[in-house]
Amino acid sequence: MPMNRQILLDNRPVAEATESNFRLVTTPTPDLQEGEVLVRHHYLSLDPYMRGRMNEGKSYAQPQPLGQVMIGGTVGEVVESRHPRYQSGDRVVGMGGWQEFSVVKADALGAIRKVDTTHVPLSHYLGAVGMPGVTAWYGLVKIIEPKAGETVTVSAASGAVGSAYGALAKARGCRVVGIAGGQDKCDYVVKALGFDACIDYKQHADAASLSKALKQACPNGIDGHFENVGGMVLDAVMLRTNAFARIAVCGMIAGYDGKPLPMTAPALILVNRIKVQGFIVSEHMEVWPEALQELGQLVGSGRFRPRETIEQGLENAPKAFLGLLKGKNFGKQLVKI
Amino acid sequence: MPMNRQILLDNRPVAEATESNFRLVTTPTPDLQEGEVLVRHHYLSLDPYMRGRMNEGKSYAQPQPLGQVMIGGTVGEVVESRHPRYQSGDRVVGMGGWQEFSVVKADALGAIRKVDTTHVPLSHYLGAVGMPGVTAWYGLVKIIEPKAGETVTVSAASGAVGSAYGALAKARGCRVVGIAGGQDKCDYVVKALGFDACIDYKQHADAASLSKALKQACPNGIDGHFENVGGMVLDAVMLRTNAFARIAVCGMIAGYDGKPLPMTAPALILVNRIKVQGFIVSEHMEVWPEALQELGQLVGSGRFRPRETIEQGLENAPKAFLGLLKGKNFGKQLVKI
Numbered sequence: 001m002p003m004n005r006q007i008l009l010d011n012r013p014v015a016e017a018t019e020s021n022f023r024l025v026t027t028p029t030p031d032l033q034e035g036e037v038l039v040r041h042h043y044l045s046l047d048p049y050m051r052g053r054m055n056e057g058k059s060y061a062q063p064q065p066l067g068q069v070m071i072g073g074t075v076g077e078v079v080e081s082r083h084p085r086y087q088s089g090d091r092v093v094g095m096g097g098w099q100e101f102s103v104v105k106a107d108a109l110g111a112i113r114k115v116d117t118t119h120v121p122l123s124h125y126l127g128a129v130g131m132p133g134v135t136a137w138y139g140l141v142k143i144i145e146p147k148a149g150e151t152v153t154v155s156a157a158s159g160a161v162g163s164a165y166g167a168l169a170k171a172r173g174c175r176v177v178g179i180a181g182g183q184d185k186c187d188y189v190v191k192a193l194g195f196d197a198c199i200d201y202k203q204h205a206d207a208a209s210l211s212k213a214l215k216q217a218c219p220n221g222i223d224g225h226f227e228n229v230g231g232m233v234l235d236a237v238m239l240r241t242n243a244f245a246r247i248a249v250c251g252m253i254a255g256y257d258g259k260p261l262p263m264t265a266p267a268l269i270l271v272n273r274i275k276v277q278g279f280i281v282s283e284h285m286e287v288w289p290e291a292l293q294e295l296g297q298l299v300g301s302g303r304f305r306p307r308e309t310i311e312q313g314l315e316n317a318p319k320a321f322l323g324l325l326k327g328k329n330f331g332k333q334l335v336k337i
Numbered sequence: 338m339p340m341n342r343q344i345l346l347d348n349r350p351v352a353e354a355t356e357s358n359f360r361l362v363t364t365p366t367p368d369l370q371e372g373e374v375l376v377r378h379h380y381l382s383l384d385p386y387m388r389g390r391m392n393e394g395k396s397y398a399q400p401q402p403l404g405q406v407m408i409g410g411t412v413g414e415v416v417e418s419r420h421p422r423y424q425s426g427d428r429v430v431g432m433g434g435w436q437e438f439s440v441v442k443a444d445a446l447g448a449i450r451k452v453d454t455t456h457v458p459l460s461h462y463l464g465a466v467g468m469p470g471v472t473a474w475y476g477l478v479k480i481i482e483p484k485a486g487e488t489v490t491v492s493a494a495s496g497a498v499g500s501a502y503g504a505l506a507k508a509r510g511c512r513v514v515g516i517a518g519g520q521d522k523c524d525y526v527v528k529a530l531g532f533d534a535c536i537d538y539k540q541h542a543d544a545a546s547l548s549k550a551l552k553q554a555c556p557n558g559i560d561g562h563f564e565n566v567g568g569m570v571l572d573a574v575m576l577r578t579n580a581f582a583r584i585a586v587c588g589m590i591a592g593y594d595g596k597p598l599p600m601t602a603p604a605l606i607l608v609n610r611i612k613v614q615g616f617i618v619s620e621h622m623e624v625w626p627e628a629l630q631e632l633g634q635l636v637g638s639g640r641f642r643p644r645e646t647i648e649q650g651l652e653n654a655p656k657a658f659l660g661l662l663k664g665k666n667f668g669k670q671l672v673k674i
Contacts, residue, residue, distance in 0.1 A: 230603065252604040262599035266567065267589040270615035278607035 006099035045073035045126035070098035119300035127332030132160035137291035139248030144224035148173030156228035160332035167304035210236035307331030343436035382410035382463035456637035464669030465643035469497035474628035476585030481561035485510030493565035497669035504641035547573035644668030
């Protein structure tokens with residue numbers, strides 16, 4: 001069996017996460033038992049939720065155990081199989097973690113599934129046609145429930161979730177306005193992803209200033225918003241909501257380091273009769289088939305061309321992950337293994 | 338036609354509302370036109386929403402115009418009618434405002450309706466079997482949607498909305514825990530209203546302390562919450578929410594004076610996948626018949642005995658209203674006219 005390089009969580013962040021929280025080890029892969037397959041990973045997905053798992057405190061998910069392989073989505077190919085439905089060469093998506101190989105009980109619920117790479121490149125099953133895409137779909141379709149002609153917004157618009165959200169909202173006849181950090185990201189969001197407008201939050205010192213820019217970009221107000229960030233962006237969006245606006249809360253990335261991150265004016269929830277709802281896409285597996293079908297069609301037909309930022313080599317995963325948390329990526333952040 | 342004493346909004350509050358914001362005048366009532374009725378008010382309802390109307394800023398409702406009679410719910414009797422469906426002596430509920438008489442176009446939508454005082458005292462149509470009762474019903478039934486055995490909480494538990502909420506939640510098999518200000522109110526909430534527990538928020542200096550008390554009173558966590566106040570109480574409740582909790586936001590009384598009132602930890606919306614939703618009961622007239630029927634049965638059968646605080650005389654309405662904003666009332670605050 002091949003030797004397997006793995007990245008473990010070595011210790012928990014005190015405040016900001018650093019590379020020293022991780023440790024690279026090499027171990028042999030165990031022999032396969034009946035029903036198991038050995039998968040060689042091609043790509044590892046890096047996602048903001050992993051930062052939450054690094055903390056010990058109560059969160060929606062169990063903390064990542066110390067000394068174990070970091071959790072993470074992977075795509076790859078089966079290199080050995082002791083399961084009748086899988087054979088060498090099958091392309092699969094799963095939760096293989098930050099390592100080169102994984103041994104998977106193929107019948108375990110949600111462990112792996114085969115994917116078709118005829119029209120959709122393998123790596124997109126970690127992004128636009130994977131968990132981030134379904135996340136955008138759930139927030140937009142099930143919480144925001146937009147009508148054609150409504151204005152919907154999203155923070156971290158150039159990321160994997162934000163870009164899928166834009167494609168899904170345009171397909172529903174909405175005006176879509178992104179919020180992103182930096183002019184190059186905003187240009188990409190408008191020119192490549194087809195958003196109607198994008199606002200660079202880094203040009204704004206406070207929520208009042210950002211809110212003015214949102215007023216210009218959303219002349220009819222905001223009917224739906226997808227929140228990936230929290231803090232100033234959410235405060236600014238709330239100031240521009242229309243009556244009966246819906247806000248899907250998917251991420252609070254600015255708060256992971258333990259800094260307090262209050263909502264400045266929750267009274268707006270009452271004044272504008274807003275619905276604010278948090279969700280985790282893995283708790284809604286019933287929508288995945290429908291969502292993946294729509295996302296696969298958008299990507300396969302070329303109407304949605306998601307961008308990826310690809311780091312080379314497993315050993316660089318921690319650095320790339322810390323960069324993701326600071327918004328250094330452009331579209332979906334992957335590691336080529 | 339009789340002379341009519343009226344209380345007008347004379348000027349807007351700078352910060353805290355004061356009696357000097359109001360002015361008492363006496364004017365003759367106009368002659369009735371065809372289709373109008375003259376109503377002599379027996380009781381005026383005082384409600385927290387009126388404070389919001391006193392401000393000029395954008396809110397969900399138009400500001401109360403200066404120099405005009407303060408808006409408000411009233412019950413009374415028809416003393417003269419030029420409408421075929423009404424006659425002298427009819428008991429009616431309407432939005433007559435802070436005055437002794439009102440002239441009403443009886444066919445205008447929502448202007449007045451006749452009420453039956455056989456089993457329900459007239460004044461209760463301003464409280465338990467009126468707008469406050471329906472408010473509690475909407476938040477509980479349509480937003481919180483409780484299941485039997487769940488734990489639900491409410492702030493301002495001894496007030497008109499809170500007490501109706503308790504009766505409705507007990508009728509659905511919930512554990513109901515109130516939050517109120519002062520031991521006498523808490524005793525009333527548990528002993529007279531039948532809540533399972535009530536916490537005196539005045540005994541707690543901060544949200545962390547209040548949250549500990551909530552943990553004791555809600556050993557299985559909080560599944561649904563009805564927010565009448567905002568601020569520290571909401572922060573404390575959010576710390577005790579279970580996954581998929583629902584929070585109906587009906588009031589943010591602590592914020593009306595323009596003080597900032599942040600939500601300390603909105604990340605909990607994501608961590609616990611909470612739904613937080615603001616609403617205004619007057620936008621949901623479709624539920625009123627169903628809600629009033631249930632509330633009327635609870636009161637008529639004696640299972641719910643709402644308490645009232647009654648101020649004597651129209652001229653004392655401003656003083657009673659300012660007291661209401663400070664929580665000096667006990668149950669529904671009325672003015673006997």
